[in-house]
Amino acid sequence: MKAIIFRDHGGPEVLQLVERDRPGPGPGEVRVRVAVSGVNPADGQARSGIGHRRPFPEITPHLDGAGVVDAVGDGVDPSRIGRRVWLYMAAAGRPTGTAAEFTVVPADQAVPLPDEAGFDVGASLGVPALTAHRALTVAEDGPRRLHPGALDGRVVLAAGGAGAVGHAVIQLARWAGATVIATVSGPEKAELAAAAGAHHTINYREGDPAAAIRAIAPDGADIVAEVALGANLALDLAVLRTRGTIATYANEGGRAVELNVGQTMVRNARLQFLVLYTAGPRARAAAVRDGALPVGEEHGLPLLRFPLHRTADAHRAMEAGAVGKVLVDVAP
DSSP, X not given: XXXXXXXXXXXXXXXXXXXXXXXOOOTTEEEEEEEEEEEOHHHHHHHXXXXXXXXXXXXXXXXXXXXXXXXXXXXXXXXXXXXXXXXXXXXXXXXXXXXXXXXXEEGGGEEEOOTTSOHHHHHTSHHHHHHHHHHTTOSTTSOSSOOTTTTTTOEEEEETTTSHHHHHHHHHHHHTTOEEEEEESSHHHHHHXXXXXXXXXXETTSSXXXXXXXXXXXXXXXXXXXXXXXXXXXXXXXXXXXXXXXXXXXXXXXXXXXXOHHHHHHTTOEEEEOOGGGSOSOOOOGGGGGTOOOOBGGGTBOEEEEEGGGHHHHHHHHHTTOSSEEEEEOOO
């Protein structure tokens, strides 16, 4: 089989296309013929060594993907063979990510993909959708799982609404019944956030974004899903309602976080940090069955595609700030 590997940490140039034997599934595992592999910032961090060690001599990258189960290990129902699935956390603590024609994962990390959902949708779930689901379910008074009506009457602020996680936050929050406000950096990204389902978009580079948000939600936002905590914390606190939650999954720009303890304390605010590697049991994106997580530019998430042999270029595009979801087409 063809696979992408890296043996040393570094830039995209460390990624190599090689021929390898097909891996065999062990007990409790399934082997998946990968159709599409999704690229996330976490994949670039793992490749470059940021916050990661390299526990194996060589690693096939990428946490997310979609394809068809073609073999199962002991203890796994053989009827799963031939089933379409989406994969998450495939390369987490394992050498077999989804940037290969075949990969092996624990059976519960190969989630059934409804027939009406394409492989592009499946490969775009994983990190973005699970991060978004967690961000929307960590509030003190909030639901622990999302479903239609779970966020009725709530206001969700999606920071960076045109990003992959921001896009999933918008879609899931709207599906669950929230009023969704997205902050964006310009009109093109506002169009993407609106296409994803945001009820309101606010350009944070113009005017007084806190006043604009408060005009829409006078009592403030119940949940802020935050991508750049250092840059946006002052705005978040200015629009957070009492007992509200800021769920932060990234700190884009790397700015130091300066916390006004008194303001935060009086607000009884919750500041929730999250990362999937240590998040515990992970919720499944049940919204897929309801068609609530479509992808493509018409749904607010443009797709940037690369063939398997150009995986390094896919990483370069992702790290250059490509707007949308970067995908690698593995199957011909």
